[in-house]
Each structure stands twice: as C-alpha cells, then as structure tokens.
Amino acid sequence: MSRRFHRVQPPAVASVAGGGDQVSGLDHWMLRIPSFFRKMALFCLPALLLSCSRAAAPEVKVDKANAMRLLEAFLKIDRRESGQPGAKRAAEFIQRTAQGYGLDARIDSFQEDTADGPKTFHNVCFEVKGKSSRFVVVGSHFDAKKFAGFKFEGANDSGSSTATLLEVARALAKSGVVPPYTVKFVCFDGEECVYDYTGNDGLHGSKRAAAAMDLKDCAAMLLLDMMGDRGLNLTVPRDSDPRLAAALFAIAKQSGLEAAWFSSNMLDDHIPFQEKGVPSLDLIDFAYGPNNAYWHSSEDTLDKLSADSLGLVGDATLRLLLTMPDILGR
Numbered sequence: 550m551s552r553r554f555h556r557v558q559p560p561a562v563a564s565v566a567g568g569g570d571q572v573s574g575l576d577h578w579m580l581r582i583p584s585f586f587r588k589m590a591l592f593c594l595p596a597l598l599l600s601c602s603r604a605a606a607p608e609v610k611v612d613k614a615n616a617m618r619l620l621e622a623f624l625k626i627d628r629r630e631s632g633q634p635g636a637k638r639a640a641e642f643i644q645r646t647a648q649g650y651g652l653d654a655r656i657d658s659f660q661e662d663t664a665d666g667p668k669t670f671h672n673v674c675f676e677v678k679g680k681s682s683r684f685v686v687v688g689s690h691f692d693a694k695k696f697a698g699f700k701f702e703g704a705n706d707s708g709s710s711t712a713t714l715l716e717v718a719r720a721l722a723k724s725g726v727v728p729p730y731t732v733k734f735v736c737f738d739g740e741e742c743v744y745d746y747t748g749n750d751g752l753h754g755s756k757r758a759a760a761a762m763d764l765k766d767c768a769a770m771l772l773l774d775m776m777g778d779r780g781l782n783l784t785v786p787r788d789s790d791p792r793l794a795a796a797l798f799a800i801a802k803q804s805g806l807e808a809a810w811f812s813s814n815m816l817d818d819h820i821p822f823q824e825k826g827v828p829s830l831d832l833i834d835f836a837y838g839p840n841n842a843y844w845h846s847s848e849d850t851l852d853k854l855s856a857d858s859l860g861l862v863g864d865a866t867l868r869l870l871l872t873m874p875d876i877l878g879r
C-alpha cells in the first residue's frame with residue numbers, strides 16, 4: 550500500500566454502534582424510570598443489543614497456521630510487481646488456492662496505460678454465497694511495489710493480507726455456515742503506484758473492480774492491507790465507516806486485537822468503492838516498525854510478521870461478515 554492523506558475531524562465514536570434510533574424509541578416508557586437508572590440503561594443498551602445479536606451469530610474461525618503456510622508459499626513468488634511475470638504467477642497462485650478450497654475463482658486480466666507505459670493487470674475474484682444477494686466485498690492487493698535499489702519482499706505489503714484473505718475464504722467456505730450477505734473476495738493487482746497516486750498511477754485493480762460491479766446491492770467493503778506485523782496495532786483510517794469501525798473496536802476489545810483510530814484518512818483500495826457510496830473499512834497497520842520504517846523498505850520481511858496477527862485480523866473479518874446486517878442496522 551498506500552499512503553495517508555489529509556487530516557479530518559475524528560468521528561463521534563460514542564454515537565455509533567447502531568444504538569441511537571433504538572434508544573430514542575424507548576424514551577416514552579423510560580421516563581417512568583428514575584433518572585440514574587434511565588441514564589445507565591441508555592448508556593448500556595446499544596452495547597447490550599449489539600452483543601446479543603453478535604452472540605446469536607455462528608462462530609467461524611480461521612486457521613492461523615494455514616494462513617502462515619499460505620504466506621510462506623506466496624512469498625516464494627519472486628517479483629510481484631504489476632506487469633511482471635511474477636504478478637501473473639501470484640494471481641495464478643491465488644486462483645489455484647481458492648479453487649483448491651472449492652471456490653470458483655476467475656482471473657480478470659486487463660490492460661491499461663500507466664505512468665510506466667502499458668501494463669497488463671490481473672484481478673482474482675471468487676465468492677461465498679450468502680442468504681441474500683446483497684454482498685460485501687473483501688479485498689486485498691497482491692502486487693508488490695517496484696524498487697530499483699533493493700530487493701523488496703513485501704511480506705507484509707501485500708503478502709500478509711493476501712494470505713489472510715485466502716484463509717478467511719477457506720474457513721468460511723468449509724464451515725458450512727451461510728453468511729447473511731454474499732461475500733465477494735477480490736485480490737487486486739496494481740495497487741502500488743510507480744511515482745504517485747495522481748492520474749492513472751496506482752489503485753488499478755480496485756478501480757477496475759469498483760467500475761465493473763453493480764454496487765447497488767453492495768452493503769460494505771472490507772479491505773485488508775499490511776496487517777501481519779508482530780506488533781500489530783490496526784490504525785483505522787478516519788474515512789472508515791463509523792459503524793464498521795465501532796464494530797471492529799468492539800470485536801478487538803473481546804479478542805485482544807489492538808486497534809485505534811489513525812490520525813488521517815488513507816489512500817488505499819477502499820477509495821474507489823467509497824467514492825461510489827459503499828461503506829468501507831480499511832484494516833491496516835500503518836505503524837510497521839519504528840516510525841513505520843519497515844514500510845516500503847528491505848525490512849518488510851517474513852520475520853517481522855506473526856501467525857497470531859494473521860489469525861486475529863482473519864477472525865475479526867469473519868466476525869464482521871457474519872454480523873454485518875446488525876452492524877449496518879438493516
């Protein structure tokens with residue numbers, strides 16, 4: 550990935566979690582309750598309702614050891630830079646892996662002019678059918694940024710999220726649990742820019758997918774990016790949907806996942822969906838090493854990552870998917 554951009558005002562976290570309307574509907578009978586207890590009930594009810602609905606959702610967990618095995622295998626593919634043979638091999642690895650999990654995975658190849666000349670990109674798409682035709686997009690880019698001066702492994706950026714997305718898909722497909730909304734997994738090529746993110750430089754795969762999909766039935770977009778750091782602390786961009794962010798924070802509190810608001814928005818693959826009105830959440834840790842020093846450096850290597858981090862984010866993603874109607878209040 551990616552980079553941060555302009556600062557915005559923090560969203561009112563306390564007002565999210567879907568409780569506002571429910572509380573106002575209770576005002577009438579609650580007037581008969583003494584003031585102290587009324588205030589306590591108003592404070593606790595949204596969390597209680599959310600936790601009750603979550604408790605009703607089935608549990609599906611990822612196998613973090615499998616996520617790590619996938620990551621190790623994926624990183625054996627050399628030079629995943631967009632337009633290079635390695636990126637095509639990476640797309641084929643993702644397709645083959647998803648097909649091995651019984652999913653109908655297809656590669657969408659397309660050519661675009663870029664700041665670096667014409668390139669062929671390869672998005673990989675597969676889905677798990679839900680109870681509804683409404684759907685959630687779960688995305689991750691899989692290309693690695695091109696650097697001239699050193700060998701860039703891209704273990705965290707973008708190996709970690711690619712492996713975790715595949716393991717989330719496997720766990721969901723094999724569980725037999727039908728998610729409330731269909732889950733469309735998309736592995737994006739061409740996230741990384743060559744020079745900067747202006748014009749047609751970067752976010753190629755996500756722009757292509759967002760343009761190709763009919764998004765009127767798209768309930769939400771969850772993006773995984775750089776989330777395998779051993780010292781994981783998700784830095785949730787300010788432009789994330791407040792309901793999705795509040796749900797993530799609630800899940801994180803229960804699971805021990807570290808997550809907090811970031812200081813700014815983030816330019817990443819969720820943006821093309823967000824610009825089309827899709828509520829989105831970027832699950833990213835943009836504090837990778839001291840002062841984010843491992844990001845886009847020769848230090849982005851497998852030894853900096855942990856299976857626990859892949860597992861925590863994978864499980865949080867599954868939880869979000871299985872409780873999505875409650876989170877969005879519909």
Ligand SMILES: [Zn+2]
Pocket residue numbers: 550551694706741845
């Ligand atoms: Zn990057």
